Amino acid sequence: MSTHTTRAPYRATDPLRMLIDDNSALLFVLSRFGIPLGFGERSVGDVCATKGVDAATFLAVANFVSGREYDSDDISLAQLMEYLRKAHIWFLEFNLPSIRRKLIEAIDCSGKDEVALLILKFYDDFVTEVRGHMGHENSTVFAYVDSLMKGYLNREYTIDSFAAMHSNRDSRLDDKLSDLKNVIIRYYPQDTNGDMLHSVLFDIINCENDLALHCAVEDKIFVPAVKRAEEDVRTQGANYGEEHIDVSDNTSEQLSQREKEIIACVAKGMTSKEIADKLCLSVHTVTTHRRNITGKLQIHTSAGLTIFAIVNKLVSIEEIKVQ
Numbered sequence: 001m002s003t004h005t006t007r008a009p010y011r012a013t014d015p016l017r018m019l020i021d022d023n024s025a026l027l028f029v030l031s032r033f034g035i036p037l038g039f040g041e042r043s044v045g046d047v048c049a050t051k052g053v054d055a056a057t058f059l060a061v062a063n064f065v066s067g068r069e070y071d072s073d074d075i076s077l078a079q080l081m082e083y084l085r086k087a088h089i090w091f092l093e094f095n096l097p098s099i100r101r102k103l104i105e106a107i108d109c110s111g112k113d114e115v116a117l118l119i120l121k122f123y124d125d126f127v128t129e130v131r132g133h134m135g136h137e138n139s140t141v142f143a144y145v146d147s148l149m150k151g152y153l154n155r156e157y158t159i160d161s162f163a164a165m166h167s168n169r170d171s172r173l174d175d176k177l178s179d180l181k182n183v184i185i186r187y188y189p190q191d192t193n194g195d196m197l198h199s200v201l202f203d204i205i206n207c208e209n210d211l212a213l214h215c216a217v218e219d220k221i222f223v224p225a226v227k228r229a230e231e232d233v234r235t236q237g238a239n240y241g242e243e244h245i246d247v248s249d250n251t252s253e254q255l256s257q258r259e260k261e262i263i264a265c266v267a268k269g270m271t272s273k274e275i276a277d278k279l280c281l282s283v284h285t286v287t288t289h290r291r292n293i294t295g296k297l298q299i300h301t302s303a304g305l306t307i308f309a310i311v312n313k314l315v316s317i318e319e320i321k322v323q
Helices: 016-022 026-032 044-051 055-065 077-106 114-149 159-187 194-237 257-267 272-279 283-297 302-311
Strands: 152-154 239-241
Touching: 016 026, 016 044, 026 055, 026 077, 044 055, 055 077, 055 194, 077 114, 077 194, 114 152, 114 159, 114 194, 114 302, 152 194, 159 194, 159 302, 257 272, 257 283, 257 302, 272 283, 283 302
Parallel strands: 152 239
Antiparallel strands: none
8 A cells, every 4th residue: 555645545435426526637537547427426436347447546546646545556557558548648639739729829929929939939849848758658668568468578678767767857847837837927928818828827737737647647656566567577487578678868969068058148139249259259150059059959049949948947037038
């Protein structure tokens, strides 16, 4: 038994309706387990049995995301992984595109408003990182676990490899969303369409909370379950699969210290001449550095470099020069 909090857990005998009344966020959990609405006063165990859902797995997730005591020792790893896959589909195919549509409606993306374009580019960069994060899990981590459940270990990879990378990526995603909210709240004037901007900001905050819970389920329930499965396979006599597991992290090519300094200057609104004077370089040298930066990062605008500088902590939001 793993203790998440002191609150008593939901049980299989509880009416499922009671769980939703207690925590409306469990509607997402229902959807990701493939449990439709319309269950009346039936119990958690009854509904799960009817829909072919492992009740112990559902309750482990429902209790965890509701801040209650949860028991993840006897969950179905296959069903938990399917739950995580469906969560990825929700974020990538529905939630994040929906927020983007509302964001475009809320801010002026006609090209006249540089801050609006920066915000949209900022959001698109965030979504790209989420897509890469979840794509890695779908193609690498889940493939490894599928093989593990068939009785195979891999000589190159364990779930510890994923866990070590995961917390780092979670932190980056949290930082990016936090910076996005700050840019909108502190720097975007609400002269028009203020209600829509408030609405999309509310959606971003809800998405942030949902993503945080999703990542926590992976850290606190999924990773320990996979570790138990690894130990079971070792105990039973490990078979080693020969397939290669791609554990590379798709980060940008390493920037030099000088290139980072130039990116920071660009983010602060400095011209090439001002950068050259500040760093005691020629304008030609600054131009060459900027061309190399573009090649490494595939970012072609000052707004894009500003976003890169913020999310990679080369400058603080307070240092951005907003006209």
